[in-house]
Amino acid sequence: MAIAALVPGALLGWVVYEAVGGGGGAEHPAAAPASRTSAASSGASGNSASPTGSAAADAKGQSAAGPLAGKVVVIDPGHNPGNFRHTTEINRQVDIGTNKKECDTTGTSTNDGYTEARFTLDVAHRLRTLLEKQGATVKMTRDGNSPAWGPCVDERARFGNNARADAAISIHADGSAEGDRGFHVILPGSVHAGAADTRKIIKPSTDLGTRIADKFQRDTGEPPSNYVGKGTGLVTRTDLGGLNLSTVPKVFIECGNMRDSKDAALLTSGAWRQKAAQGMSDGIVSFLRES
Template sequence: MACLLVLAGCGAPAAGTPTAPPGTTTSAPPPSTSSSATSSAAPAPTSTPATRPAPRPQSTPPVSGVVVLDPGHNGGNAANPAAINRPVPAGRGQTKACNTTGTATNAGFPEHAFTWSVSVRVRDILVARGVTVVLTRPNDTGVGPCVDARAAAGNNADAAAVVSIHADGSTNTSAHGFHVAYSSPPLNAQQGEPSLRLARTMRDGLRSAGFPLSTYIGSEGLSPRSDLGGLNLSTRPAVLVECGNMRNATEAAAFSSAAGQQSYAKAIAAGILAYLA
């Protein structure tokens, strides 16, 4: 199972942190859904969050603020167990594995590829509206970053919102629907009302787009969590979106298609823009 930062999650708890916080670049990589690792070695998990400028349609008003998008997991994680299994701080006195491999559809389409594709699509929608976007990883072929580094990316960017994007892997194939996790009980002011408001606007954006609420986790599409490192360590408004169950045939088909990925991206972007408005 796997799942605005862990932020690793997915039905059950996940993830951890890297040895150093990610850097920053001024350009973002093109979308990619590669699931292969670039090396058989076990490098330390690293990440270079990226921002990508894009032309903004003159007919749409600009939206200010920095948004950090956290695509869950990474394509090189499975080939580097030593790197992603090392324990890192996860908040509330906990330690967890740096990161996880994520889940996959029954046909083998990996969660990390889904989260990467959706995240870059969300990024493109947001930058077209004038939002500055930072990604916690620059591609889908690397290792990590650990959950604490993902949280640090949002904290260091002084993000207006942090959204971690995941998909669940419940073995109950009839289970379906999305849910939005937030830190509870809150550990700081930003994990309180701001994060809850972000969770609600995200829930409303997905529901308005026609996506069903989870039938098996949380209540009314919301899931308070105390075990997700990316949320625990965040000092900015942060949520983790589980878009649905990758083992459910209907949702798996949507996750695996470009059209489905774009639909999720539009709904997530709408939730973020509603929060920033």
């Protein structure tokens, strides 16, 4: 979830990477960005993804039978492959309660051009499948064909709120320096300012995040971050609109560092991404079955 936009070299790598169909054999590559016309149909601003429901849900929004029947999970795949073409739109400032921040960023990429946006969508698809098998109703803030950019961070938060999610997770990968590696789960800090009030979600979000961190490490073998979190795999932040504006239990996960060669080898592996999705699913299931 690097804050800086993709550098020109990374953009060139992305173009080459997409052209040759890279990504370790991803089963769910991100589709080409949707047209603004189709994206506009989902919201007045034209960039909001309409609630993308579970493939297992019927016309009434009910999921298949299972231990998580009746539970709603929102998956937020970070960034968007079209963001770098819409810099004006994603640089627009939005209110996150404590201050204003960019609508979204481009995200990062591996040195070979495998983008964070593509990674997050692939893992999100895998996670959705696993949770549907448990009977959960799953909704995604974006999918392969929409929107063309964004959604903005405040819209991503509202998506989970409007869905009345029992749990929400925003999937990312980091863009730190070579040698910085490992995962970390970001928990909401205490914020009560403007439109933001996280006080009611801190405890359940911490429980959710702790369970995800435990299962993610177990299932993937990925160590906790060696550059943030002091080896716990957990970090608390108050500067993320997706957490500040959430009214439902929500966490972010940085699955690894795309700029580190060891982590990049994992993140570009389809087999490892399946393990990553399994770890997230196991943590979410554990949380929901006891909540």
